Amino acid sequence: MFTDFPHSFYYCCLFLAAWxxxxxxxxxxxxxxxxxxxxxxxxxxELFAKYVSYVWxxxxxxxxxxxxxxEFFIYGFIYSQLLGDKKLKIVISILVLFIFVFEVIxxxxxxxxxxxxxxxxxxxxxxxxTLSLMLFIRxxxxxxxxxxxxxxxxxxxxxxxxxxxxxIMIWGFHNLKVxxxxxxxxxxxxxxxxxxxxxxxxxxxxxxxxxxxxxSNLIHHG
Amino acid sequence: MDSxxxxxxxxxxxxxxxxxxxxxxLGFIVYFIVSYRHKKKDADLLNLQKKEIEDQKxxxxxxxxxxxxxxxxxxxxxxxxxxxxxxxxxxHEIQNPLNFVKNFSEINQELISELKDALxxxxxxxxxxxxxxxxxxxxxxxxxxxxxxxxxxxxxxxxRNSQGSKVAKDINALAEEYMRLSYxxxxxxxxxxxxxxxxxxxxxxxxxxxxEEEISxxxxxxxxxxFYATFEKKxxxxxHFEARVLLKTSLFNNRVxxxxxxxxxxxxxxxxxxxxxxxxxxxxxxxxxxxxxxxxYNIIKAGHDGEIKVESNPNEGSCFxxxxxxx
Numbered sequence: 001m002f003t004d005f006p007h008s009f010y011y012c013c014l015f016l017a018a019w020x021x022x023x024x025x026x027x028x029x030x031x032x033x034x035x036x037x038x039x040x041x042x043x044x045x046e047l048f049a050k051y052v053s054y055v056w057x058x059x060x061x062x063x064x065x066x067x068x069x070x071e072f073f074i075y076g077f078i079y080s081q082l083l084g085d086k087k088l089k090i091v092i093s094i095l096v097l098f099i100f101v102f103e104v105i106x107x108x109x110x111x112x113x114x115x116x117x118x119x120x121x122x123x124x125x126x127x128x129x130t131l132s133l134m135l136f137i138r139x140x141x142x143x144x145x146x147x148x149x150x151x152x153x154x155x156x157x158x159x160x161x162x163x164x165x166x167x168i169m170i171w172g173f174h175n176l177k178v179x180x181x182x183x184x185x186x187x188x189x190x191x192x193x194x195x196x197x198x199x200x201x202x203x204x205x206x207x208x209x210x211x212x213x214x215x216s217n218l219i220h221h222g
Numbered sequence: 223m224d225s226x227x228x229x230x231x232x233x234x235x236x237x238x239x240x241x242x243x244x245x246x247x248l249g250f251i252v253y254f255i256v257s258y259r260h261k262k263k264d265a266d267l268l269n270l271q272k273k274e275i276e277d278q279k280x281x282x283x284x285x286x287x288x289x290x291x292x293x294x295x296x297x298x299x300x301x302x303x304x305x306x307x308x309x310x311x312x313x314h315e316i317q318n319p320l321n322f323v324k325n326f327s328e329i330n331q332e333l334i335s336e337l338k339d340a341l342x343x344x345x346x347x348x349x350x351x352x353x354x355x356x357x358x359x360x361x362x363x364x365x366x367x368x369x370x371x372x373x374x375x376x377x378x379x380x381x382r383n384s385q386g387s388k389v390a391k392d393i394n395a396l397a398e399e400y401m402r403l404s405y406x407x408x409x410x411x412x413x414x415x416x417x418x419x420x421x422x423x424x425x426x427x428x429x430x431x432x433x434e435e436e437i438s439x440x441x442x443x444x445x446x447x448x449f450y451a452t453f454e455k456k457x458x459x460x461x462h463f464e465a466r467v468l469l470k471t472s473l474f475n476n477r478v479x480x481x482x483x484x485x486x487x488x489x490x491x492x493x494x495x496x497x498x499x500x501x502x503x504x505x506x507x508x509x510x511x512x513x514x515x516x517x518x519y520n521i522i523k524a525g526h527d528g529e530i531k532v533e534s535n536p537n538e539g540s541c542f543x544x545x546x547x548x549x
Contacts, residue, residue, distance in 0.1 A: 136254055139258065140254070140257065140258055140261055143258060143261045143262040143265045145258075145262070146262075148255055148258055148259070148262075149255075158251050161247050161250070161251065162244060162247040162248065162251075165243055165244075165246075165247050166240055166243050166244055166247070169236075169239055169240055169243050170236075170240070173236050173239070187237075188236060191237070191240065
């Protein structure tokens with residue numbers, strides 16, 4: 001099941017992040033408490049998807065149709081906490097609502113529950129890259145961090161920017177070139193798995209940095 | 223395009239494009255770190271400067287507090303000095319009638335002794351004359367006793383009225399009274415001093431609303447300064463100088479004008495601009511706080527919405543003019 005390197009790496013990193021979540025959930029600040037919730041949501045949905053696929057021998061794409069809007073809902077909550085701006089909170093709420101509506105439309109009219117919901121994933125990724133850039137601007141506006149490289153929020157936002165910008169390209173390419181192929185190239189999915197593993201590895205580091213740093217983050221608390 | 227075609231061209235393009243995207247994002251993050259550090263450095267410098275300014279502000283505020291405290295002490299000293307002069311003046315005012323009372327009482331004692339002799343000799347003419355003298359002296363004793371009594375009552379009235387509120391007053395009487403009090407106060411301090419006190423008081427002055435305690439302090443300060451100036455000039459020309467101080471009142475442009483002039487040394491033109499500044503004094507150390515004229519200025523300007531001016535000619539004398547509204 002997880003014998004190849006990309007899968008092994010991805011699940012190891014995901015379990016590590018989930019484990020750190022259990023270890024540190026009492027001490028992390030509110031935005032990263034929701035990050036732990038997200039990691040556990042990913043772990044549960046991934047395990048359920050594998051169960052559907054290997055035990056029921058059915059397509060597990062429907063799991064991602066449900067998972068994607070809830071994933072963005074949690075990211076939206078994290079970013080509204082980190083950005084700490086009332087107007088942006090309203091904008092983020094609208095984006096979250098939009099993703100839910102878009103996913104319903106996508107499922108009914110564009111990509112059925114038996115197909116991968118790449119359209120919703122691309123829109124979600126565009127929103128996340130935008131939010132990440134906005135947070136970078138906000139961090140620079142109020143330079144309160146003494147050493148940026150030891151700040152969990154910096155690592156969290158950096159990996160969101162890199163991973164989801166790369167994801168836009170992956171799923172964009174997927175939509176244009178390989179969506180309807182009978183035998184899509186595995187290399188693309190393997191690269192995606194390795195990058196997903198790196199995302200959860202960085203999340204683990206973020207949680208660890210949250211544990212070791214004193215809680216005096218101005219942006220976290222708005 | 224089939225899957226083998228994708229393996230050869232599409233996937234290579236995908237990998238290259240992916241690397242470009244990652245490189246761009248990494249480049250952005252490195253740029254962000256560098257620019258953040260620059261901004262942080264600037265912000266830290268700004269915060270440091272702010273902190274220094276805050277610290278300096280605290281030091282300045284503390285110094286200001288200390289200065290205000292010192293100023294309060296000095297003002298208190300100035301008031302005490304004025305009070306000293308006032309007490310000396312009042313003592314003199316009461317001393318005069320008391321001397322009369324004492325002298326006439328002594329004369330009456332002698333007259334009573336003479337009366338006893340006259341009674342023994344049955345000299346009726348002598349008895350009548352002595353009784354007449356006794357009666358005359360008793361009248362004088364009563365008169366001077368009443369004068370002392372009225373001085374004390376007047377002072378008590380002053381102290382009762384000095385509640386910080388304005389009361390309509392006869393400026394002529396008040397200024398003249400303080401001219402006399404400050405003269406006797408100054409004489410008590412400088413025994414050899416004497417001056418001619420001149421008055422030119424307008425008879426048609428209306429009552430002026432003043433805070434009596436404060437305006438009295440102004441008169442006391444100005445008259446004492448006038449006496450001081452003439453005394454200093456007298457020390458330089460003991461034989462050929464006669465000290466004169468003039469009090470003149472008049473109506474001027476719907477205001478009461480009070481002039482206090484002296485024929486002392488005058489004020490050098492370089493000092494004219496500074497005389498109303500706090501702590502400015504030309505008196506030797508220990509003789510003046512430099513607050514008398516400053517306080518007077520504040521009392522007239524802020525307390526009475528009036529005006530105070532000075533005209534002075536070196537070696538000829540000075541003239542202080544006060545203008546007070548009476549409507």
